[in-house]
Every structure is written in structure tokens, then in C-alpha cells.
Amino acid sequence: MSIVSPERLAEDEIFRDQLVALIPSLRAFSRGLCGGRHIADDLAQDAMARGWAARASFTPGTNFRAWMFMILRNQFYTTIRKDSRMVSWDPEVAERVLVEAPNQQAAIHVADVARALQKLSPEQREVLLLIGANGVSYEEAAEIIGCAMGTVKSRLARGRKALAELIDGPAGDALFEQAA
Amino acid sequence: MANNKAPKGKKMNTFETAFDPVAAALKQMHQAVTTEEVPADFFKLLDEIDAKIAKAKSIAKPTQ
Numbered sequence: 001m002s003i004v005s006p007e008r009l010a011e012d013e014i015f016r017d018q019l020v021a022l023i024p025s026l027r028a029f030s031r032g033l034c035g036g037r038h039i040a041d042d043l044a045q046d047a048m049a050r051g052w053a054a055r056a057s058f059t060p061g062t063n064f065r066a067w068m069f070m071i072l073r074n075q076f077y078t079t080i081r082k083d084s085r086m087v088s089w090d091p092e093v094a095e096r097v098l099v100e101a102p103n104q105q106a107a108i109h110v111a112d113v114a115r116a117l118q119k120l121s122p123e124q125r126e127v128l129l130l131i132g133a134n135g136v137s138y139e140e141a142a143e144i145i146g147c148a149m150g151t152v153k154s155r156l157a158r159g160r161k162a163l164a165e166l167i168d169g170p171a172g173d174a175l176f177e178q179a180a
Numbered sequence: 181m182a183n184n185k186a187p188k189g190k191k192m193n194t195f196e197t198a199f200d201p202v203a204a205a206l207k208q209m210h211q212a213v214t215t216e217e218v219p220a221d222f223f224k225l226l227d228e229i230d231a232k233i234a235k236a237k238s239i240a241k242p243t244q
Contacts, residue, residue, distance in 0.1 A: 003239055004236040004239075009233065009236055009237055012233055012236070013233060016226070016229050016230070016233065019226075019229075020226060023218055023222055024213065024214035024215075024216075024218070025214060027213050027214070027216070027218070028209075028210045028213035028214050031209075031213050032209065032210070041219055041221065041222075044222075045221060045222060045225055048222070048225055049225055052225075052229055109205075110205045110208050110209055110212075112205075113202060113205035113206065113209065114205075114209055117206075117209075128206060129206070129210075132202070132203050132206040132207070133206040133207055133209060133210035134210060135207075160202065163202055164202060167202070
């Protein structure tokens, strides 16, 4: 084993503490992406192990959350490319739901939102989870996803619209029927 | 009394403009997971990290 400098050891300890503090958020982001609890926890642990292994490439003082979320979402996309069971997005199902008659409930159930979220494309889902659930800024979301801020904003707008349509039916119809 | 108005000249995030049930549901989903007890599996990885740090400490160079 090579001898590690005290400075490097101190950085490792800080990195470890940051990783521990981020576990709840990593689990929540992963759960939102994957849907299922166990598969999401596996992904979060995998991301943590990868983050630790790659800690030398993290610059102390920079955005640790963005760095770890980037690792997690990259691993998510790698996994869904390899394992079709991870692909919860079904365009046919989404289309079928969109053409169904809108319900007239004013209230939204969290379970309905969770189900609808899994029918969105992963790209729309991750933006909604990062900004809507995690409260990250547009700028941080762009850094995590690796795209322009304008792309984040357009994906967020489209994702919100699609989510609302999956829950309530095509935009406007639900409100129109409630008002009638 | 709380001031919920947006600061002048600053455009608010879409999720902050008014009560939005979808945004509230997303936040609730997030909060439900973050308040769960962390599964023991996660601590196995942390134990491995702690063991590596402890081992490195035992043979670390003393500060000059």
C-alpha cells in the first residue's frame, strides 16, 4: 500500500463525510429515476462506490452534490442501456393515458404523480426531480446533466406539461370540464 | 409576518411562483425518501471506506 500524505487523508475524510451527508438526497434522486426502492438503492450505492473510487478527480471546494448526482445519473443511463428492465418509460402507455378521458379530481395524489413520473422520458423525469423535488437551480441542473440551461428549461416545461396531462388529461380539458 | 413576494427585478423559479400541486407532490416524494432510515447496506460501503482511511492513517507520513 502506498503512503498517503496527511493532506490527502484529510481530504478523504472530508469526502467521506460529504458522501454520508448526501446519502438521503442520492437515494431520493435515484428512487425518482428508477421507481423501485431496491433497484434505486443499488444504483445509489454503486454511485457512491464510483464516487469514492474517483475522488481524486473531485476538486475540493467545488459542488460535491452536482458531482455525485452526475455520477449517479450517468450510471443510471449506462444501466438502462444494458438492462431493459430498468426502462420504465413506455411511450405506448403514455400515449394511451394521454387520450383517456381526463378525471375531474381537483386534488393530486402523490402516488398518481409518482406513477405518472415513471411514464415520462428519463430526460424529462430527471429535470423534474432535480429542480422540482431536489430544489437544485437551473444552472446546477445543467451542470449535472451536461447540457445548456435553455435545454433544462425547455425539458422542465415539457416535462411539467406531460406530467399534468398524464394526471389530469390533455391540458385545459380538465379545467374546462370542471368549470362547465 | 412572512413576506412571500418575489424580490423586485428577480424572476422567480417556476416552482416558486404559486402553490403548485405537482411541485408539492414532487417535494413530498423527495422528502418521504430523505426521511426514511438509511438501509444497512449503505453502511457496509462506509465501513470499507473507514477501514481504508484507518489503514492509510496508520502508515501515513507525519506532517513536516
